[in-house]
Amino acid sequence: MAIPGLRRLDHIGFTVPDLEEAHRFLEDVLGCEYLYSMGPFASDDDWMTEHLNVHPRAVMEELRFFRCGTQAVFEVFQYTAPNQADMLPKNSDHGGHHLALYVDDLDSAVDYLKSKGVTVLGEPTASKGPGEGNRWIYFLAPWGMQFELVSYPHGKAFDRMAAGEASSA
Secondary structure (H helix, E strand, C coil): CCCCCCCCCCCEEEECCCHHHHHHHHHHHCCCEEEEEECCECCCCCHHHHHHCCCCCCEEEEEEEEEECCCEEEEEEEEECCCCCCCCCCCCCCCCCCEEEECCCHHHHHHHHHHCCCEEEEEEEECCHHHCCCEEEEEECCCCCEEEEEECCCCCHHHHHHHHHHHHC
8 A cells, every 4th residue: 555646756855054055065066956945934823833843933044946867856945943953863863864866977976076075985885685786875965964876777686686577477
């Protein structure tokens, strides 16, 4: 059973401490296309809590939409709120996360990020098991958010196994 009518991921939203810095990084480093902005938004009642699960006096200063590649859309927020936390979760924390971006050539993408002064974590890792054929690496946005580059130009073992199972059925 699934959500009726579910078709695809529409967008990914995340909050940043400095929208101008994020804008520069998303456009100038990742190559995202800026689409539009909205805001500010605030409420004198409990609308912000009821609809967005934030402090009732939180102010969404501005939000900007960016297209990344041909599919992903990022909705990037800058908030101020009385109870705002400024620590990013690690992958191991509840709510921890990362955004993975597919690239055709992982090594040239890593070289590019390093040339832009981006913090790249470790060296590319080759997956094993069902993910064999995939190589990946993490990197950090200027505000510390985790991103990942992935590349599997010949597919993953999982894809090949699924294709083999489908053709033998």
